[in-house]
Amino acid sequence: MDNRTYSIRQLSKEFDVTARALRFYEDKGLISPERKGQTRLYSARDRARLQLILRGKRLGFSLVEIHEILDLYTPKDHGASQMKATLVKYRKQIETLKRQREDIDAAISDMQAGCVWLEEQVQKLEAENLQQSKA
Amino acid sequence: MDNRTYSIRQLSKEFDVTARALRFYEDKGLISPERKGQTRLYSARDRARLQLILRGKRLGFSLVEIHEILDLYTPKDHGASQMKATLVKYRKQIETLKRQREDIDAAISDMQAGCVWLEEQVQKLEAENLQQSKA
DNA sequence: AAATATCTTGACGTTTACGTCAATGTAAAG
DNA sequence: CTTTACATTGACGTAAACGTCAAGATATTT
Numbered sequence: 275m276d277n278r279t280y281s282i283r284q285l286s287k288e289f290d291v292t293a294r295a296l297r298f299y300e301d302k303g304l305i306s307p308e309r310k311g312q313t314r315l316y317s318a319r320d321r322a323r324l325q326l327i328l329r330g331k332r333l334g335f336s337l338v339e340i341h342e343i344l345d346l347y348t349p350k351d352h353g354a355s356q357m358k359a360t361l362v363k364y365r366k367q368i369e370t371l372k373r374q375r376e377d378i379d380a381a382i383s384d385m386q387a388g389c390v391w392l393e394e395q396v397q398k399l400e401a402e403n404l405q406q407s408k409a
Numbered sequence: 410m411d412n413r414t415y416s417i418r419q420l421s422k423e424f425d426v427t428a429r430a431l432r433f434y435e436d437k438g439l440i441s442p443e444r445k446g447q448t449r450l451y452s453a454r455d456r457a458r459l460q461l462i463l464r465g466k467r468l469g470f471s472l473v474e475i476h477e478i479l480d481l482y483t484p485k486d487h488g489a490s491q492m493k494a495t496l497v498k499y500r501k502q503i504e505t506l507k508r509q510r511e512d513i514d515a516a517i518s519d520m521q522a523g524c525v526w527l528e529e530q531v532q533k534l535e536a537e538n539l540q541q542s543k544a
Numbered sequence: 545a546a547a548t549a550t551c552t553t554g555a556c557g558t559t560t561a562c563g564t565c566a567a568t569g570t571a572a573a574g
Numbered sequence: 575c576t577t578t579a580c581a582t583t584g585a586c587g588t589a590a591a592c593g594t595c596a597a598g599a600t601a602t603t604t
Contacts, residue, residue: 295563298561333509338560365524375514546604570581
């Protein structure tokens, strides 16, 4: 296992988030670093959770939603019925992500089409300008 | 062309957003429906822009970012240098979207892996339970 | 025409996700 | 041992994205 620990500053620098944000995430129950006296000591697991948090943010999820996603990653190891319930959540989450991917793909297509169109316009304009400079 | 117009309520019902939100988007310069006297009349174009707005929101973009994206879609038809500048923005936006898709793909992979793992656990548990009920 | 439904523009309230001090504590460096 | 650096916990401030009245104009149904 990875026993390295990180101070709040190290982590905030590495991921370009403020210490305030890290404490805020802790407040909301997204991370729970250990303490050496007063000061926080982030483990490799905390670091991994932070990565998931930031990915969730980049995808536009709220901290509450991210919390639920993190809960899925946190093995609860309960009865079979509990695990089946969790599986349902997993699959819902996967569906949500897939719909989001469709949105992204559509957006990329749109953008690329617009890009191509614009490139054509530029070509035309520059062709005209060439004509003009000849005359 | 599509000459149909929509009242604020029609649009809000169709896309499941409040009238307040539509007025808010207008306030922020994202849509600008015409007026018949006082009341707003949304055109097919406004409707299309609304769809883009909502897609942007699903992808986690802020209204300011969405505004910039909408600007890209709005043909300015200026000089070649202007259009080239726009092209740069297009390509940046496409890069942003592609990075987001990588995030999504990673998230989906993670989720599917966790899903498979969980399914195995459930299998094991149920196998144990079968053993128990035999004895 | 009266009632009902829908539209309008303010204006203030609310939630989320932190930013920004302030006051204090601890710990390493000179 | 004092300065310097980074840690802590409040507490208040803030930007974004609307929600939620209020008060009035308009339009349509009965």
